[in-house]
Amino acid sequence: MSATPRIRLRGLRKAFGAKQVLDGVDLDVVAGHSTVVLGGSGSGKSVTIKCILGLLSPDEGLIEVDGQDVTRMSRAERAALLDRTGMLFQNGALFDSLPVWENVCFKLLAQKRVTRAQARDVAAEALAQVGLAATVGELSPAELSGGMQKRVALARAIAARPDIIFFDEPTTGLDPIMGAVIDGLIVDCVRRLGATALSITHDMASARRIGDTAAMIHKGRIVWSGPAETLGHTGNAMVDQFANGEREGPIQMELRR
């Protein structure tokens, strides 16, 4: 596997008012790898992803995707980057006003990259990849369970065959078994597409299942990165406390100060 970083963050800083959320984030997301970013609530995980996607502008720092500086991209270059990018949002972000198949092909239809007839076939194929029958395409998202909605959101993330995929808390709100099923589908889909994945999660079981590499963000910086399988016994007291959900440790000591 190549060790070329597809996404490279250096010295990324972002403040909202007086609050310094990102305070020098350095991160490499290696091509073809699945990287998981961990961190407490409000530690800046989503802000990091939004900066990479161009939904937020960083105050300082470098964001490179495939060697190109995202902050200096033209509109056309940014659109081309978004075309090859998939995103699974934390809450699914499905539109109840549209049937599942139109949700799955929303981006492709909006960009007129497929006809409506082609979109039904693309949706059926994407739904099959997440274990759903084509008939589910005719339902409204409101008729589906949380686990099925996550599968549909995953089908939407992969429908345009992206080669970079972002997963924001993919297992939040699911029971542990459904969480494991979704993680398995994520691993299969990412592998099938040969994609590079960047996920954020609080769920340690999920992080170990979907991640090759894990990184922990704390106080606006990446304080550790290493193999996801070592989470819980990394030797870094902060990461191990977080991964094992322990009350006592350096993170709590800092909160007490």
Ligand SMILES: Nc1ncnc2c1ncn2[C@@H]1O[C@H](COP(=O)(O)OP(=O)(O)OP(=O)(O)O)[C@@H](O)[C@H]1O
């Ligand atoms: N648009 C914004 N305006 C002001 N503050 C913001 C904005 N977006 C994020 N923040 C603040 O930045 C901090 C980090 O938010 P972020 O959503 O990145 O956290 P997170 O690590 O993803 O947390 P969680 O795990 O709870 O989703 C929070 O304090 C949040 O209130």
